[in-house]
Amino acid sequence: MSKPRGRPARGDGITREQILDAALLLLEEGQGFSMRALAARLTVTPMSLYHHVGDHAGLLRAISDRVYAAVLAGDAAAEDPAARIRTLLVRYHGAVKAYPQLTLAIFAQPAAFAGTTRDITDQLLALLGMLTRDGELWLDILVDHAHGSALAFHALRDHPQQAASMQARYLKALDQLLARLA
Amino acid sequence: MSKPRGRPARGDGITREQILDAALLLLEEGQGFSMRALAARLTVTPMSLYHHVGDHAGLLRAISDRVYAAVLAGDAAAEDPAARIRTLLVRYHGAVKAYPQLTLAIFAQPAAFAGTTRDITDQLLALLGMLTRDGELWLDILVDHAHGSALAFHALRDHPQQAASMQARYLKALDQLLARLA
DNA sequence: ACCTGAACACCGTTCAAGT
DNA sequence: ACCTGAACACCGTTCAAGT
Numbered sequence A, B: 001m002s003k004p005r006g007r008p009a010r011g012d013g014i015t016r017e018q019i020l021d022a023a024l025l026l027l028e029e030g031q032g033f034s035m036r037a038l039a040a041r042l043t044v045t046p047m048s049l050y051h052h053v054g055d056h057a058g059l060l061r062a063i064s065d066r067v068y069a070a071v072l073a074g075d076a077a078a079e080d081p082a083a084r085i086r087t088l089l090v091r092y093h094g095a096v097k098a099y100p101q102l103t104l105a106i107f108a109q110p111a112a113f114a115g116t117t118r119d120i121t122d123q124l125l126a127l128l129g130m131l132t133r134d135g136e137l138w139l140d141i142l143v144d145h146a147h148g149s150a151l152a153f154h155a156l157r158d159h160p161q162q163a164a165s166m167q168a169r170y171l172k173a174l175d176q177l178l179a180r181l182a
Numbered sequence C, D: 001a002c003c004t005g006a007a008c009a010c011c012g013t014t015c016a017a018g019t
Helices: A016-027 A034-040 A045-051 A056-072 A081-098 A100-108 A118-127 A136-154 A158-180 B016-029 B035-041 B046-053 B054-070 B081-098 B098-109 B118-129 B135-156 B160-181
Strands: none
Touching: A016 A034, A016 A056, A016 A100, A034 A045, A034 A056, A034 B118, A045 A056, A045 B035, A045 B160, A056 A081, A056 A100, A056 A118, A081 A100, A081 A118, A081 A136, A081 A158, A100 A136, A100 B098, A100 B135, A118 A136, A136 A158, A136 B098, A136 B135, A136 B160, A158 B046, B016 B035, B016 B046, B016 B054, B035 B046, B035 B054, B046 B054, B054 B081, B054 B098, B054 B118, B054 B135, B081 B098, B081 B118, B081 B135, B081 B160, B118 B135
16 A cells, blocks of 8 residues: 655656646645645655655745746737736736735745745836836835735635626726826 | 642633733734644643634634724714725724734635624725715725735835835825825 | 643654665 | 655644533
8 A cells, every 4th residue: 555665666756846736726725735735635745745845935935936937928028018017917916816825825924935026026117117207106006906906806705796806896996007107 | 830720710810802912912923823822822721712712713803803993993074084094094004014914814714704894994985985986996996905015014024124115105105096086 | 611631633844764 | 866654843623621
């Protein structure tokens, strides 16, 4: 029943990518994510995970790097600044909304995650600088609003009717804010 | 060394208020809040807490009720709507900022906390209705922004220089938004 | 009513042992 | 290099026992 003690035959071992995939799923199920539960799902010993992703904080960091890297996908030069700003914010809002538990974990240990979303805010700030003199102020407003809205969405996940209209409400609020920017 | 097993003499027992006071302090120290750690700080058995505040979720609920009730203090009729809106938002932002760990715990289990801040949003919505037809939209914008900003403040708590200017930046952003509302 | 103490099913992580 | 297994110091919570 139990696996042999030593190094597994080639191909039998667990992959870093498999761990991250499973971790993201388990995390957002919300029923108590833990290293041990994740290991059990992968039919592996808890300590096996440490070899690939480090400890709990390291695992969360690897997950968030993957999730937020996807927000920056696409060619920045292909859109005009206003459109690119909107694209980045909608995608960022979508990522936070899709993985609220990850977001909460990040906020709970901000020191460990400084810089994870730095690329996104840097690009947004540069783009905002083209449209207004108050770039930093509007970066605050837009990013904070995206965070708050996405988390509020999570808070309403048990009320499908309200949740369904949340995306439309975010887009409406975002366009309202962007219109005030110009 | 150890306390007697039975009911303590009058006045020797622990108070619900003492538990909430200590819990709020311990929670925001950020070094791993737990029922057992809280009990240890109060030099009491973990199970003693259950008698006064229920389980972990019940304790958090009791804490948040206390914290957010303070936001509504003061006489609503003494201020005009715009001023009252600003007062409520600044105070709400202050509460979230002062107790970020509490806020994160609430967002992590939103089902258990539905209604905790309902009084605040209800009053804000009524006030916003006096100033604009898009009351719900602006409620979203202003509350979400307050949440996001307060949590961002927490994320920067290890960078005192930036953190010091965060309050001023929130007030500036808030006034910017409120100006757009009229 | 209010507290203790033992117990159960969990955690994250370290360290040694195995291939 | 990559995995297991035992161990340590923790969790939240239930239940029985005590006054």
